[in-house]
Amino acid sequence: MEQLGLTLIYTLLGLVVFMIALIVMEVLTKFSIRHKVAEEGNIAVAIVLAAIIASLGMIISSAIQ
Numbered sequence: 679m680e681q682l683g684l685t686l687i688y689t690l691l692g693l694v695v696f697m698i699a700l701i702v703m704e705v706l707t708k709f710s711i712r713h714k715v716a717e718e719g720n721i722a723v724a725i726v727l728a729a730i731i732a733s734l735g736m737i738i739s740s741a742i743q
Contacts, residue, residue, distance in 0.1 A: 692738045699734055703727075
């Protein structure tokens with residue numbers, strides 16, 4: 679049961695870090711990432727966003743272990 683609790687805590691911590699990173703990216707760019715990907719269908723921005731999310735996931739995963 680203790681492992682389940684730790685897993686949930688680390689999951690929530692990872693999600694919070696992801697959300698903060700996405701908000702920072704949205705603020706630092708001159709355009710709306712959400713608008714470019716969702717409404718305009720810009721594949722290049724989506725690929726860059728996916729690469730950033732994957733790299734953050736790897737960093738958070740190795741930090742937890």
